[in-house]
Amino acid sequence: MPNAPFYPRLFAPLTLGGFEIRNRIASTGHQTFLAENNLPGGALVAYHEARARGGAGLIITEAARFHESAFAAPRELHLVEDSAIPAYARLAKVVQGHGARIIGQLSHSGRVSHRMREGHRGVAFAPSPVPDRRYQTVPRQMSTELIEELVSTIGTGAQRYAEAGYDGVELMASHGLLFAQFLNPDANRRTDAYGGTLDNRMRFLCESLAEVRRKIRIGMVIGLRISAEDFEADGTEPDVIESACSYLAKTGAIDYLNVTAGSMAGLGGSIHVVPPMEIASAYLASHAGRLRAATSLPILVAGRINQPQEAEQVLAGNYADICGMTRAMITDPELASKARSGRGESIKACIGCNQACIGHLHKGVGISCIQSPLSGREARFAPALAEPARIPGRILVVGGGPAGMRAAVTAAQRGHNVLLMEAAPMLGGQALLAQRLPERAEFGGLITNLEMELASANVEIRMRQFVDRAMIEAEAPDALILATGARPAPLEIEIEDDRSPVLAVEVLQGTAQVRGRVVIADWRCDWVGIGTAAHLAAKGHHVRLAVDGVCAGQNLPTYVRDYWAGRLHALGVEVIPYARAFGMDADTAYFSQSVTGAPILFEGVDDLVISGPYLPDTRLEDTLSGLNIRISRAGDCLSPRTAEEAVYEGFLAGLEA
Incomplete structure (x- = not known):
């Protein structure tokens, strides 16, 4: 079929290794929690089939754990036994049957893990016993013997992908995970052959890539997913990443780079793992372009590329060769076919809310989309919807x-x-x-x-x-x-001196005005309290956000909640947790401590704003x-x-x- 005239670069084929990809649209690896007994089952097959049928050029399946020291969540994928090969082969056959190519990830979280098993925390392993600031995990330093064992098992995992008929294998050195920890001198403080100089810090990754190359069949590709920037104070510096990628390209260790950003190892960089609507579209294009220039490798870039015209612009700017449009296809699996046939106006656009994609992961349940309930539930509902x-x-x-x-x-x-x-x-x-x-x-x-x-x-x-x-x-x-x-539910607040609280919805709609010093009584612990606080602070008000919960945004997706905690701090908003409103008078708002009932008084208050329940x-x-x-x-x-x-x-x- 000739290239689509609407997006000529996006629908130009690309040769990668020993095969051709029909277009430049990729679904990058992302945890779905659709695994059954740690293997691809009917739900995961139907999920990826929908995107392959919808025209995606490349499907990268989520990180499979290749060694027992990486096991953590009960619904993640494992690839540690030959008995798993038929399940992966079924998935590969279905995806390839719709004309897409398929690559499988192999990953180890290292210290970035609770390692929760049967209600208790297991032992996490890392290059050095450097505590993790997100999960408060103190890992055990990996022995040389364990490193060698991981190199061997990652090669065996790659061989299993090969026997399952996959087109390639991708290792994850992104998001502060194990390979990234070895590259980072703040996380890797070893003094042996795997620490110290960059050459030594790269040794584990280089040995693993070499073992993968040795175990896969000719024509398969090897990719590396890497964060171009961690956006963390103690993350790996971008120049280190560039030097490492340049070396791997020169030695032929990898066939492409999958460029992303952020780190799961801290609260600041985690927002970039799955960037929400607060982050600009296609914002990592320049990062990808820098690595493309440094390596001359084919580059896949992700990061809020939600529309075909955005992807076309990234390709036109020579920033990358393939665009990861993962959440865009979670929302609309037919995005590629619609764009190719000139039906772009019918694409259901991702809004970057993160509520049912990464938000479901953090709840330990299967992936979906708030706009597209069928997403992640294809095996369950697609037959009924089609009938x-x-x-x-x-x-x-x-x-x-x-x-x-x-x-x-x-x-x-x-x-x-x-x-x-x-x-x-x-x-x-x-x-x-x-x-x-x-x-x-x-x-x-x-x-x-x-x-x-x-x-x-x-x-x-x-x-x-x-x-x-x-x-x-x-x-x-x-x-x-x-x-x-x-x-809105009736207000249950004692009012004196003819004072009247203002509803947060009225503030946001512009139907009510408030005066200088404001206290927000946030029962909902969601967007409304945070948004009202940010809105008023930006207008110059002194704002105190009194939350009837453990933190502001308690009910929001984790990464977005943490992002807004930083934003509120930057705006000068004072957050008071465990605070329940019960009254106000001329210049004082009265709260009680949610656990003990002890009084909390806010004096010098001009207005009380209520973000309360609805009925x-x-x-x-x-x-x-x-x-x-x-x-x-x-x-x-x-x-x-x-x-x-x-x-x-x-x-x-x-x-x-």
Whole structure:
């Protein structure tokens, strides 16, 4: 097939080693937690198959542990026995059957691990016993014998990939993991042949690469994933990375570089492991270009490349040869085929929220996407979604927030005639508030994407439409889906001197003004309190964020929470944890310590802002007793939570309609 005229560089084939990749779009290795008994099973195969079928040129499967000293999480991949080969071979055959190439990662976390097994912490191994600042792990220094054993087993792991039919093997020297620890003089303080000079610090990696080369078949490629910059005070310096990569290129040890950034070894660099919407798109292009110039190797670069036009620009600038568009294809597995055929406007764009991709990993559950509930659940739901409704009917959806929008789209995709009614003048519900938060405007893409899908599915929409029982009876739908959302709960705060607290939502919407010194009572421990604090601090207010939890952003994805802890500090926001609001008077806000009940007084307060709970809006539901119509519910009208639950429950309601 000729190159797509829309993105000529992105869809030009690339020869890598002994094979050709059909385009420059890659799904880079990322933990999915879809493994079954530490092997690729039906869920993982279906997940990668969707992206290969959707047109990706290269699939890099997630880090497989090649030695028992690296075992940590129960749902990670292992590649330590020959009996594993058939499971990997099945995955390779399916991916290659759709025209994509497949490369497998091998990794060891070293000190960057809890190593939790059966409820207790195991022993972590590293170049030196240098404590880790993220997990508070003190590793045991690896013996020479253990290093030699790891070199041997990594070669055996690569051989198993070869026997499974993979096209290549990628070692991970990125994100502060074991190979990166050996390269870093702050983590590697050995005085033997594996420490000291850069040549010595590279020895473990060089020996491992040589052993991999010896064990794989001719034509397979060897890649190295590496962080061009750790963004950590004690991370590996960029010039060290450049020197190491240049040496490996000159010696022919590797066939390509997979360039990323960040480190899992600290709280500062971790945001770059999976950069969210707060980080600029394609921001690592210049880093990749520097390594491309230093090595003359084919370069794969990742880091917030979410749109085909962004990838095309990276390639046009000669920064890289392949673009990692991993989260973009978690959201829309058909991104490549849509871009190639000129259907770019139908691509459902990743919004960089990190809630169900890396956020699920940190919860220990399988990967998904808040916008695309099918992602990661292909084996479970794809057959039902593809099957038309046996009896197409008229479906009425009440509520145009994320839950109602997703329910309407899904029901229409199954062949139903769908009517969506919304009382407000705009679709989006609580997502309209979320996009007003500082540095979170991209969250509005959730609404934009759903509106695009509604139009594509030919859903009838009626705005500014208040729905009551009589209207439902007049419409006479075959099924009713309620997605009526939630309302702020009544304030339970003692007020004196005619003072009145302000709701955080009113501040963000611009419908309420506050004066100089502000205390925010943050019951939610989510984006709203943090965002309101950042918004007011940026406007010059003195802000204290009193959190009824252990920390600000307690309920946010880990990496993003840590990022915002730094941002609040830079903005001068004082964070007070374990603080529960109970009253205010002329110039004092009264809180209690959440554990002991001891009083906490904030004096000299001009305004108190409340980020409090919401209650399900059941006003319509409460009037429908005895209505002879099948009713489903989704989202905040069941219980106020996040957009992820709303979209997922809307998906289920539409699927079951």
